[in-house]
Amino acid sequence: MSQLNKECLPEGFAYFPNVISFNKSLTLYDHLVDSIPWQQPQIQVYGKYHRIPRLQCFIADREVRYGYSGKSLDNVAWLPALSAMRQRLQRQYAKEFNALLLNWYRDGLDTMGWHSDDEKELGAAPLIVSVSLGAPRMFKIRHRQTREVTSIMLETGSCLLMSGESQRDYEHSLPKQTKVTQGRINLTFRTVG
Numbered sequence: 001m002s003q004l005n006k007e008c009l010p011e012g013f014a015y016f017p018n019v020i021s022f023n024k025s026l027t028l029y030d031h032l033v034d035s036i037p038w039q040q041p042q043i044q045v046y047g048k049y050h051r052i053p054r055l056q057c058f059i060a061d062r063e064v065r066y067g068y069s070g071k072s073l074d075n076v077a078w079l080p081a082l083s084a085m086r087q088r089l090q091r092q093y094a095k096e097f098n099a100l101l102l103n104w105y106r107d108g109l110d111t112m113g114w115h116s117d118d119e120k121e122l123g124a125a126p127l128i129v130s131v132s133l134g135a136p137r138m139f140k141i142r143h144r145q146t147r148e149v150t151s152i153m154l155e156t157g158s159c160l161l162m163s164g165e166s167q168r169d170y171e172h173s174l175p176k177q178t179k180v181t182q183g184r185i186n187l188t189f190r191t192v193g
Ligand SMILES: O=C(O)CCC(=O)C(=O)O
Pocket: 101, 103, 112, 117, 130, 139, 154, 172, 173, 174, 186, 188
């Protein structure tokens, strides 16, 4: 597997394009749009309730309990296509993933704000495997101290690895892109508990 622009990304981040073929990635996108029980939970920001600016689904093994950004989601069972992908990633990284967060950005107005995946359930230096399907979107990485920002376009069928101190030292976000009219689904495979 080729790894492009390794030297451009901060430590702990690695980008692998075309881990899934272009056609397969878009077929899987359509399948997940139709098959996943998408939710748009409310979150409280400065005392006011808002619906998150994207749709979401948390898939996990039965024993997993996980509050994402203070909001616990209902566990949903693994679909066959997602179980198959999990198996492949577990073999590849010699790591068990018991949870998967799916985010569906319906167009460029759907976003994810600055955050780190540093919940204590994920452990000290988590390995998070992030697979992108559908429209390419810009992903931003910001160093907590220097505030330096690195941008990378996440393309359909690509895989972004976040490991080591990437969550401790950096935040990441998916900003608004008003010209993007197509949707994107992101899958983050995680190990919880
Ligand atoms: O959509 C993305 O690429 C980012 C998703 C993300 O940061 C997350 O699920 O924690």
